[in-house]
Amino acid sequence: MIYADNAATTKMSGAAINAMTACMQDIWGNPSSLYGLGQRAKEALEDARERIAVCIAASPKEITFTSGGSEADNQAIRSAALLGARKGKRHIISAAFEHHAVLHTLKKLEGEGFEVELLPVGPLGTVTADQVAEAIREDTALVTIMYANNEIGSVQPASEIGAVCRERGVLFHTDAVQAAGHLPIDVRAQNIDMLSLSAHKFHGPKGIGVLYARQRVPLTNLIEGGAQERGKRAGTENVLAIVGMAAALEESCSHMAENAAKVSALRDKLISGLSQIPHSALNGDPTNRLPGNVNFCFEGVEGESLLLLLDDRGICASSGSACTSGSLDPSHVLLAIGRPHEVAHGSLRLSLCEENTEDEIDAILKAVPEIVAYLRNMSPLWKDKVSGKRTFIL
Amino acid sequence: MAFYSEKVMNHFRNPRNVGVIEDADGVGEVGNAVCGDIMKIYLKIDDGIVSDVKFETFGCGSAIASSSMATELIRGKPLSEVLQLTNKAVAKALDGLPAHKLHCSVLAEEAVRAAVKDYYDRQGIAYDPKDFPDCGSCEGCHE
Numbered sequence: 001m002i003y004a005d006n007a008a009t010t011k012m013s014g015a016a017i018n019a020m021t022a023c024m025q026d027i028w029g030n031p032s033s034l035y036g037l038g039q040r041a042k043e044a045l046e047d048a049r050e051r052i053a054v055c056i057a058a059s060p061k062e063i064t065f066t067s068g069g070s071e072a073d074n075q076a077i078r079s080a081a082l083l084g085a086r087k088g089k090r091h092i093i094s095a096a097f098e099h100h101a102v103l104h105t106l107k108k109l110e111g112e113g114f115e116v117e118l119l120p121v122g123p124l125g126t127v128t129a130d131q132v133a134e135a136i137r138e139d140t141a142l143v144t145i146m147y148a149n150n151e152i153g154s155v156q157p158a159s160e161i162g163a164v165c166r167e168r169g170v171l172f173h174t175d176a177v178q179a180a181g182h183l184p185i186d187v188r189a190q191n192i193d194m195l196s197l198s199a200h201k202f203h204g205p206k207g208i209g210v211l212y213a214r215q216r217v218p219l220t221n222l223i224e225g226g227a228q229e230r231g232k233r234a235g236t237e238n239v240l241a242i243v244g245m246a247a248a249l250e251e252s253c254s255h256m257a258e259n260a261a262k263v264s265a266l267r268d269k270l271i272s273g274l275s276q277i278p279h280s281a282l283n284g285d286p287t288n289r290l291p292g293n294v295n296f297c298f299e300g301v302e303g304e305s306l307l308l309l310l311d312d313r314g315i316c317a318s319s320g321s322a323c324t325s326g327s328l329d330p331s332h333v334l335l336a337i338g339r340p341h342e343v344a345h346g347s348l349r350l351s352l353c354e355e356n357t358e359d360e361i362d363a364i365l366k367a368v369p370e371i372v373a374y375l376r377n378m379s380p381l382w383k384d385k386v387s388g389k390r391t392f393i394l
Numbered sequence: 395m396a397f398y399s400e401k402v403m404n405h406f407r408n409p410r411n412v413g414v415i416e417d418a419d420g421v422g423e424v425g426n427a428v429c430g431d432i433m434k435i436y437l438k439i440d441d442g443i444v445s446d447v448k449f450e451t452f453g454c455g456s457a458i459a460s461s462s463m464a465t466e467l468i469r470g471k472p473l474s475e476v477l478q479l480t481n482k483a484v485a486k487a488l489d490g491l492p493a494h495k496l497h498c499s500v501l502a503e504e505a506v507r508a509a510v511k512d513y514y515d516r517q518g519i520a521y522d523p524k525d526f527p528d529c530g531s532c533e534g535c536h537e
Contacts, residue, residue, distance in 0.1 A: 308455045
């Protein structure tokens, strides 16, 4: 099997599994309990918090554990919105290509009287700091722009956006789910007020994530109950998963440069090989992109068919076609960068990690062109383009 | 459980009757590129019987499987029977489709119907227009 869907999830690392296994056997107490067993769990929890904080240059007090990236996004945005509303600020700036965890939360807030402004993201899928600066108003409560896009991999100028927001006194949240463990993050230097991350995107376990919130940025609870997480997120802590997340993040961060060098070389080989397919196009920024992200549109074919045939050859990938999104429309990200519906249906995302090999890239580069050609050969849409009845878009 | 039934995957992996009939007696094309699926069915009719049928499809796994199955279901059948083909029959023959994929079987039914209508038009054979609605249940139509 060739696993090329690391943006969907990753295989757990040995470090994470070992840390969790040890924890499962010995540290199963409740961190809120007073006796030794509980206090050992508390120590493990706080140790993990410190180590995670170090990875993003935060302080441990600024780390809140959540059930994952979606919860972190929800809580960050809700918290900033409530804070803003208290001061009469009800304007929120975001971008058209954000994750649904952000967009759907914003949609809800619109229904609650907030005004949401989604910035256009341009053909390469990038928001500029100038766009943000122009959009900020007196009543802007929050700017939320992702660190790197999950579908097309474009890396956003988080530092520049952070600087603009800080200067104008507006809270800046970034969904760093695809970036954490893969790109350097320094919340202090980058003026990031809130940040979401998710363990299973960097070889940690599923169902656990972090909301970083700078000191003096008060959080609003999504989950009420006990006093865990300084009272900001009730529920007995998932110590096991938290310990696994800390181990995975530490390992990813300590090998970040070498992994990025290796993975981006594989990525570039894949991009240059797939570019040979006629009437295809790379989605996202060709250079300023996540080390492992490759995303193409192939005209005249539909993404789900492509995925099924890749699966038959043992290759795991994903697509932004309507049929794979479970809705009638193709990926909102591809539409946001200006791809027409027709072309967006024929998208393929391959996302690599440091465990992928040159041989695997060669196998993908053999399979994709063959499958695209096969599907095009039975596609009336493709035939119409070849015969000139319809025009090529790519 | 797999996403698709084995029958769907069988017809997707080894679609029956893919291709073009150059001298077809009737051709039907339904769907659109914006929605992400287009089906085209070619019929050869001899003495009111489908003597040959081919299809071309741009679409997902179930769209390809539905077209393949539809061609199998109408091959060798008289047109009166061909017009009885329903999307339910296509889906049933495939051992079912996921709920949000039933649309694909509808397209297959409509493509067959459109091809028969084209044959009737070419032959000047009278028919009840109610049997051939212009546009079916493609709820995702953006055009």
